[in-house]
Amino acid sequence: MSISFYIMADKPENERERERAIATSNLIASPHVGRFRPILDAVRDTLKAKSAAITIVYQDSTYVLSAAGFEAGIYKRSTSFCAHAILSPDELTIVPDAGADERFAGNPFVDTIEGIQFYIGAPLRDEDGTVLGALCVFDEKPRDFVTDDDRARIIALKKEAEAIVHAISKQADVDGGKAVQSSMQSQRP
Template sequence: MQRPAKPANEAERLRALRRYQVLDTPREADFDDLVAIATAICDVPMGSVTLIDAERQWFKAKLGMDDAPETDRDTAFCAHAILTPDQVTVVEDATLDRRFHDNPVVTAEGGIRFYAGAPLLTPEGYPLGTLCVMDSRPRELAPPQVKALQALSRQVTALLELRRTARELKLQLEDRAWFEQTLHAFNESLKLENADLTRQLRMDPLTGLANRRALADALEQALAGTAALCVALADIDHFKAVNDTHGHAVGDEVLVRVASSLRVANGEAGLLARYGGEEFALVLPGMDLDAARRHCEALRRAVALASTSLPVTISIGVAARQPGEDKAALLQRADEALYAAKRAGRNRVHA
């Protein structure tokens, strides 16, 4: 195991950490919420807000981990992460990393395999610790997930700054109106950033389309109305062959290209989402079955015409809501229509 070095500015860094007076304070919902958002965006079971003290790492917030409030700094992944404060430290498989392969937190039963930590930087640039996410199996993060983790780490620092500012203002300022105005401005700024993070939580990181969570909400809302409603499921034809022949990087490029073609052709007709793997879903409120079929034919042609060096087509199944039908039944009939389109030869729409 490689013990983490200490930053060249360790004394100044520790003084900056002490100024926040956050070590050994109780848990707070605001920090817990940011960890929950980080683990959801990165699709991992564990996460924490970790502060690196002189000889320990202390947890201000944690999810999916044991209840220990602190651990030894020598075994802390985060103590390595603060050594590169300008980037997110990502360890895809700790058993293959010479720094961690024999670390007790890795070798233990159910130990850490994947780690990603975004440093918590003060306005002066001192790394106090990290916002980190973890898993017990190896994995990768997509670039949008890395960016979201960095954005969330800035949120953690903003909360720390807010606590410090509030404490100092209470001690130093006599003008209560100015004090409340400053806190309000901080809170409004945090609300704006939280709104953006909420949007990311409902977005597929690879394609930029809505994800299954957003699809489920949109479908529930549409089913609550009385207007006509159709749902379509689209699947990229022979996508496994693309991955097997050209590799997953090319497969990801195909997914992004198909998503872009569908987005442009769909316009504002309804919510377009990545349903999973190479499958996409579309909620079409206000359309009857014939109108939805024509719209999906236009989507199918748009994807086929967009293909250049690597021909790509899609098959689409469409179903119209029946009286009293719930979300699961409607999606099931759209899925059956999709498989009918594939059995009929692919690159077609079955309504």
Template sequence: MKELFLEDNEAERLKVLDSYKVLDSLPENGFDDITKLASQICETPISLISLIDKDRQWFKSRYGIDVHETQKDHAFCTHAILNPDEVMMVPDSLKDDRFKNNPLATGAPHVVFYAGVPLVNPEGYPLGTLCVIGHEPKQLTPNQVEALKVLAKQVMNQLELRKKVNELKETATNLQESYQYLERFAVMASHDIKTPLTSIILSAQMLKARYGDLVDDKANHMLDTINHSSKKLLDYLNQMLDYSKSNTVLTKRKQEVFLTDLIQHIIKLLNIPASIRFEFHERNVYLKTSRIALEQIFINLINNAVKYSDKENGLIKLEFLEEKQFYRFKLTDNGKGIAPKEIDTVFISKMLISDEDKMQDRNAKIGLSTVKNLVESLGGEIKVNSVLNEGTTFEFTLRK
């Protein structure tokens, strides 16, 4: 067989086909009824709704045949979509130079007769065909051809309706997610600004208590710290306001992040006690992601590790692995650990809990709920493993 070349806009056609999200979908009665009716009207043993993909023709509906797809190079329908305004009729493929050596004609399913109506979307792109197939030479009557055209229009109507329904579902999901983000935003944001706000307050208190009215280099350094923390807080609030409107803002605003600098900044910001050793041995690690989101993830996780450290020699260890499609992080501590009954709900924000330190545990859960939302918004997953009185490990991924 000669190789068949489609039009120059083939890449655009494939993109349009993909937008219908129909390839490899499950059978649907509405389409199956059409192929059955087409076969009965045209008096053929086989009828197909064929969609022409990059390297195959895939059957959304098939009547009288068991296969789900065939090679694109062998597909009669590939020829049919070259002339989207015409019905392609092949009375006898074994006498047609285009198909007489085609394996679909010389072997199973023995396509001798073929008639296909291109399925053309409103923008004019042919997606595939509604076709009927016979094992013997045949001609369709004018009425049968007209009926096949009408059924092809119904296939296209079904595809358009299916696409609209999917778009509406996606829109509804996005609206629901945005509503939930807005609903949780006040609680989450109020919690997440506590860390930089605490830094501002502590710096101001230290400046006042230690130096009084004196202004020297150290005092100026404290003022610089206040200024820096205030700017970070403002930047964070602005981005969180954007995030509350749509979580996709995080995936769109990626920037290069030097991981070592980010971790050192967070350690300094949190003022980790000298009794806790922080280990991170990676160097020269650059990521491309949302810096503000990654910073908030680490602030929450590291702050919790510090908060629940109960050992004389505390340890927090960060491990990093770059994979083909993801960045993988593992943060381990040797603190109190999490009770088995709490593991399944650790990422669920609860306003009322029964633990002895209610305010501290409530804030921790709000923080971990924030972490989970941020990780998932960046296309990743997070899980936790913990042994009571031995420590906890949080492992999460971020899509590149």
């Protein structure tokens, strides 16, 4: 029996900037499951994959804002595939066989009967270009290849997800501005 250890992703150089952007975005403060669900269904259908998610990688956790094919929730950043995806902000992270990839072999999400064997992560950016998390899709069966059409579709769906992220962030700015304005008015003599 061999023992394998997975590699935890490093934090990006702009981690403080990312954390500030996430904290002010309102993305992890309230659920947005319904808004992302059509995108998740489309990416699963495109790749005929079991699961998909919209994630935000923040501090020591990965927040699954919306999921299809598994339970949304908060997971450890140390085991997160998406924590690796945010390190390559300008490209898709494609893992054809997680059990054969040194970054993921031994990961508890890989080493189960229905574990992750195939993964694609598309980094999600805010309006300023800061990577917050990923649109990801994964399956329990390894894949030898991803077609150019599939890649193009994933990138198009990533852009749709980013538009929703931007809308949520803008609403947070409006709501935050209203709260500050209301607080200032209540302090007047």
